[in-house]
Amino acid sequence: xxxxxxxxxxxxxxxxxxxxxxxxxxxxxxxxxxxxxxxxxxxxxxxxxxxxxxxxxxxxxxxxxxxxxxxxxxxxxxxxxxxxxxxxxxxxxxxxxxxxxxxxxxxxxxxxxxxxxxxxxxxxxxxxxxxxxxxxxxxxxxxxxxxxxxxxxxxxxxxxxxxxxxxxxxxxxxxxxxxxxxxxxxxxxxxxxxxxxxxxxxxxxxxx
Numbered sequence: 001x002x003x004x005x006x007x008x009x010x011x012x013x014x015x016x017x018x019x020x021x022x023x024x025x026x027x028x029x030x031x032x033x034x035x036x037x038x039x040x041x042x043x044x045x046x047x048x049x050x051x052x053x054x055x056x057x058x059x060x061x062x063x064x065x066x067x068x069x070x071x072x073x074x075x076x077x078x079x080x081x082x083x084x085x086x087x088x089x090x091x092x093x094x095x096x097x098x099x100x101x102x103x104x105x106x107x108x109x110x111x112x113x114x115x116x117x118x119x120x121x122x123x124x125x126x127x128x129x130x131x132x133x134x135x136x137x138x139x140x141x142x143x144x145x146x147x148x149x150x151x152x153x154x155x156x157x158x159x160x161x162x163x164x165x166x167x168x169x170x171x172x173x174x175x176x177x178x179x180x181x182x183x184x185x186x187x188x189x190x191x192x193x194x195x196x197x198x199x200x201x202x203x204x205x206x207x208x
Contacts, residue, residue, distance in 0.1 A: 009050040009102055014190030017052050017104035024070035025203045036072045049074045054097040056169065057109040058084045058116065062198050065109065077103060083116030084108060085135040086169050095179045098189055106180065106189060109203070110166040111196040117162050118152035139165035166193040
């Protein structure tokens with residue numbers, strides 16, 4: 001499988017970009033890999049890059065986007081930070097990826113058993129991590145179905161907060177980046193959310 005060129009990237013639709021991610025995750029779950037020559041892809045991307053997707057995911061060592069979507073060099077912009085939270089630098093990076101480079105899909109990907117979400121649910125405070133975890137607090141506040149055991153030891157509460165946290169990130173992207181919001185309105189970009197299951201490797205995409 002060859003890397004994307006300017007031509008293939010431009011002809012790709014947002015819907016097709018989503019299908020590529022879904023098919024890649026299906027291969028991953030079934031322990032299959034597309035046939036790639038990574039050294040050839042190094043050569044093919046040496047003069048430029050034309051990725052089709054931008055993915056914001058957690059820094060968790062189990063959630064490498066290139067692996068779980070079976071993608072190669074030059075295929076995706078991968079932005080990773082604990083708890084897949086947002087800040088201005090990440091938004092700026094997303095604007096570069098979508099507007100300047102032309103990726104067709106923007107995925108916010110949470111994952112089960114997320115240490116950052118668990119830490120936030122347990123109200124952990126530790127140095128600079130404290131401020132990062134507080135970005136997850138709004139998702140905890142919006143989780144109203146759990147009436148007891150509202151901490152990191154309750155997997156149901158943690159999973160609910162994880163999903164809400166993804167959706168809040170998507171809402172914030174649309175609110176704080178008119179550039180990205182306009183691309184979505186013009187149907188040049190699809191913004192989606194999903195959760196990766198660390199137990200089985202499957203990504204569940206939110207309905208779009």
